[in-house]
Amino acid sequence: MSLLLALILSPLFLGIIVRTKAFFAGRKGQPLLQFYYDLVKLLRKGVVYSSSTTLVFRLSPWLALATVGTALFILPLPGYSGWISFPGDFFVLFSLLGVLRFSLVCSALDTGSSFEGMGASREMFISFLAEPALLLSFLVLAFGLEGYTLKEILSHPFSIGAGRTVALYFISVSLLIVLLAENSRIPFDDPNTHLELTMIHEVMVLDHSGPDLAGILYSSALKLWILGSLWVGISIPVRWGIFYIDVLVFLGSMGLLAVIIGIIESILARVRMIRVSHALSLATVLAGLALLWTIG
Amino acid sequence: MYLKLYFPSFQRYFREWGVSEMRNGESIALKDLPYLEFLRFKTVLQDAVRTGNRILGLWAVPSGKEYSMFGAILYPSTQSVEILHSTVEKTYPSLTLDLPCLHWFERDLSERFGMIPQEHPWLKPIRFYKGEVGKVEFFQVMGEEVHEVAVGPVHAGVIEPGHFRFQCYGEKVFHLEISLGYQHRGVERALTNGPNERSIHYAETLAGDTTIGHTTAYALLMEGLSGLLPSLHSEWIRAISLELERLANHIGDIGALSGDIGFLPTQSYCGRIRGDVLNLTALLCGNRFGRSLVRPGGVRYTIERERLDILRGKLREIENDTISAIELFFETPSVRARLEGTGIVPTDVARELGLVGVAARASGIPMDIRKDLPWGFFRIQSPSVGVHPSGDCYARAFLRWVEIQESFRFLHRITESFPEESSMKETFPSIDSGTRTYPFLLPDTLGIGITEGWRGEIFHVAATDREGKFAWYRVFDPSFHNWIGLAYAMRGGEISDFPLCNKSFNLSYCGHDL
Numbered sequence: 070m071s072l073l074l075a076l077i078l079s080p081l082f083l084g085i086i087v088r089t090k091a092f093f094a095g096r097k098g099q100p101l102l103q104f105y106y107d108l109v110k111l112l113r114k115g116v117v118y119s120s121s122t123t124l125v126f127r128l129s130p131w132l133a134l135a136t137v138g139t140a141l142f143i144l145p146l147p148g149y150s151g152w153i154s155f156p157g158d159f160f161v162l163f164s165l166l167g168v169l170r171f172s173l174v175c176s177a178l179d180t181g182s183s184f185e186g187m188g189a190s191r192e193m194f195i196s197f198l199a200e201p202a203l204l205l206s207f208l209v210l211a212f213g214l215e216g217y218t219l220k221e222i223l224s225h226p227f228s229i230g231a232g233r234t235v236a237l238y239f240i241s242v243s244l245l246i247v248l249l250a251e252n253s254r255i256p257f258d259d260p261n262t263h264l265e266l267t268m269i270h271e272v273m274v275l276d277h278s279g280p281d282l283a284g285i286l287y288s289s290a291l292k293l294w295i296l297g298s299l300w301v302g303i304s305i306p307v308r309w310g311i312f313y314i315d316v317l318v319f320l321g322s323m324g325l326l327a328v329i330i331g332i333i334e335s336i337l338a339r340v341r342m343i344r345v346s347h348a349l350s351l352a353t354v355l356a357g358l359a360l361l362w363t364i365g
Numbered sequence: 366m367y368l369k370l371y372f373p374s375f376q377r378y379f380r381e382w383g384v385s386e387m388r389n390g391e392s393i394a395l396k397d398l399p400y401l402e403f404l405r406f407k408t409v410l411q412d413a414v415r416t417g418n419r420i421l422g423l424w425a426v427p428s429g430k431e432y433s434m435f436g437a438i439l440y441p442s443t444q445s446v447e448i449l450h451s452t453v454e455k456t457y458p459s460l461t462l463d464l465p466c467l468h469w470f471e472r473d474l475s476e477r478f479g480m481i482p483q484e485h486p487w488l489k490p491i492r493f494y495k496g497e498v499g500k501v502e503f504f505q506v507m508g509e510e511v512h513e514v515a516v517g518p519v520h521a522g523v524i525e526p527g528h529f530r531f532q533c534y535g536e537k538v539f540h541l542e543i544s545l546g547y548q549h550r551g552v553e554r555a556l557t558n559g560p561n562e563r564s565i566h567y568a569e570t571l572a573g574d575t576t577i578g579h580t581t582a583y584a585l586l587m588e589g590l591s592g593l594l595p596s597l598h599s600e601w602i603r604a605i606s607l608e609l610e611r612l613a614n615h616i617g618d619i620g621a622l623s624g625d626i627g628f629l630p631t632q633s634y635c636g637r638i639r640g641d642v643l644n645l646t647a648l649l650c651g652n653r654f655g656r657s658l659v660r661p662g663g664v665r666y667t668i669e670r671e672r673l674d675i676l677r678g679k680l681r682e683i684e685n686d687t688i689s690a691i692e693l694f695f696e697t698p699s700v701r702a703r704l705e706g707t708g709i710v711p712t713d714v715a716r717e718l719g720l721v722g723v724a725a726r727a728s729g730i731p732m733d734i735r736k737d738l739p740w741g742f743f744r745i746q747s748p749s750v751g752v753h754p755s756g757d758c759y760a761r762a763f764l765r766w767v768e769i770q771e772s773f774r775f776l777h778r779i780t781e782s783f784p785e786e787s788s789m790k791e792t793f794p795s796i797d798s799g800t801r802t803y804p805f806l807l808p809d810t811l812g813i814g815i816t817e818g819w820r821g822e823i824f825h826v827a828a829t830d831r832e833g834k835f836a837w838y839r840v841f842d843p844s845f846h847n848w849i850g851l852a853y854a855m856r857g858g859e860i861s862d863f864p865l866c867n868k869s870f871n872l873s874y875c876g877h878d879l
Contacts, residue, residue: 090629093630094634095634183513187536187860191536264522265521266516266863337628339626339699339703340699340702341703341707
């Protein structure tokens with residue numbers, strides 16, 4: 070179920086973000102379903118390969134889709150079990166996202182373009198700072214809840230104990246920062262910019278075209294959905310125990326998250342590249358504080 | 366010792382005697398231009414710069430085997446310009462060593478005529494290399510971990526072509542070299558042997574976003590050379606249109622800066638408001654960019670009471686919208702954090718490089734042709750000059766905001782009443798009614814026209830031949846002075862800051878290439 074929802078609705082999630090931003094900018098905005106149209110359009114196009122690229126470049130979109138698809142099997146609907154569930158499964162989930170990034174970075178380096186090289190180095194720099202915060206957050210939760218599968222962590226995060234709920238707030242903020250950074254949203258990156266020199270994620274896929282680009286865009290949308298549903302699972306712990314109501318609550322929460330992201334993007338300007346590390350250190354520090362709170 | 370002290374003042378006395386000091390828009394017979402030996406020429410320029418005056422331009426004209434070299438100095442204290450004249454051989458000792466602000470001008474000379482300024486520290490063409498555009502031998506940084514990034518001439522946005530070459534170490538920029546010339550149209554050459562029916566249209570399109578600024582400079586120059594005297598009413602309309610042009614561009618620039626840092630609200634509102642201001646120019650003359658408004662001797666369109674009231678009403682509305690859009694921009698902490706400390710050009714460097722206009726004022730140099738060398742309506746009233754000391758992107762953005770507010774105030778003030786309504790008829794230059802659309806010019810005369818466009822000072826200078834046709838025509842757009850400032854601002858900065866710095870200067874490519 071979680072798999073199907075992600076596959077079907079992740080482009081819509083992006084659509085809601087864009088519409089929220091348009092609202093704040095005083096514009097009407099593109100149709101909610103625009104990303105679906107874009108994907109269909111790209112799938113019908115041909116592919117252009119630069120003569121300097123190799124097999125790595127051609128494989129990367131499909132490797133990206135494959136890793137993200139595998140990750141979806143692990144991702145549970147909050148309160149329920151994923152298709153695959155075992156103690157420590159969140160490590161595998163995050164590693165799969167790491168492989169996704171690895172494949173994109175490889176393909177960017179493969180083009181030999183100075184822009185793409187810069188983008189790759191920035192992407193690695195950001196994820197290198199974001200990953201500790203992400204892992205630390207989930208370790209804290211796992212220890213606090215004494216459950217080591219995603220199902221157990223996301224089922225009842227507030228059963229962590231009355232004195233420890235503050236830790237959850239810290240983790241929630243920390244995860245939101247990581248979510249924005251990992252998915253190249255403002256204030257870390259600007260998905261809409263046309264300025265190559267300031268791009269991070271966008272510049273890495275400049276040379277991809279047609280179905281390849283569709284694959285990459287789709288896997289990015291899925292990645293945003295995965296991190297988004299983890300955030301929702303922890304920050305909005307409303308569980309009825311009735312499956313269909315829980316699904317509706319989850320979808321409502323995802324919609325809310327999209328609006329929140331849209332608002333953040335509207336009221337903040339991008340930070341300077343050099344200050345990205347400060348913002349991400351904040352995420353790690355918050356996760357560290359949560360750890361102290363849980364232990365103490 | 367005695368001689369050294371005495372000599373400069375003696376010289377100065379002689380030059381004053383030669384009546385070479387001019388007001389804005391005046392002309393001088395070529396034979397009345399005092400001739401200086403090259404060494405004196407150089408000393409006078411150096412003295413002028415040392416005492417806080419500025420060099421408007423340096424240019425040369427081939428005469429036989431030698432070259433007539435001209436320099437123009439602006440004396441803000443007396444609101445006058447002095448034109449210097451000397452003769453040099455093809456190879457001459459470079460002025461750049463003592464006057465870094467002439468660096469670009471001398472490179473231009475060597476490109477045009479193959480002149481060789483000896484010991485010029487960085488002699489290479491600024492537009493064409495071996496007759497071709499873009500084949501530049503770039504300054505290079507060598508080393509294992511140094512990398513080069515090439516951007517342009519085709520860009521991702523809809524902007525003019527220009528090539529940027531960065532020497533980077535990771536994200537840090539050691540050096541940026543800017544290669545222009547892609548927009549060269551040969552306008553100055555096309556203007557020689559003028560004026561003719563086409564000249565005015567060349568003037569209007571010297572830089573498309575500064576139509577009023579350039580056309581007014583052209584008109585000033587033509588009026589000085591022909592003795593045409595525009596009415597106060599037409600000077601008033603020129604002032605209104607110039608400030609409207611400044612408003613439209615400054616508002617558009619702040620919107621674009623906002624877009625570059627991903628701050629959406631101000632970006633979209635400013636984009637719309639810019640259009641509203643352009644529409645006011647259209648209300649004035651039917652064209653959003655002010656084409657076919659300014660003509661030598663006057664303006665082609667006037668404004669009657671009803672339309673003036675509409676203009677005033679809309680101006681109020683636009684001002685309110687602008688205030689809410691731009692105040693939001695400067696009140697947002699993340700915006701200020703992004704802009705502050707990015708792309709700094711310190712005051713002394715700005716002075717040495719000879720920056721002009723917004724870029725210079727944002728580096729703490731109070732210069733504005735509307736004050737320093739007023740023309741037309743600005744002789745009666747002129748907006749006050751804002752200065753910001755920090756020289757970073759924030760200063761350049763904030764100074765635009767200051768100038769927007771000041772332009773609004775100025776426009777409200779001067780549109781309160783018609784000046785001399787009786788002079789309405791004279792608004793239309795008489796030359797326009799006949800078949801001839803340009804005036805007769807004095808022969809063998811040099812004329813100047815200088816205005817403060819929204820980017821900075823626009824300097825037009827030309828001389829006529831025996832028949833009253835332009836023997837040569839030179840245009841110095843503010844971009845010509847300021848591109849080197851952008852390159853400097855990037856030194857030691859981050860490469861991801863470049864689009865922001867570039868936008869904060871917002872220089873013209875075609876205005877530089879001409």
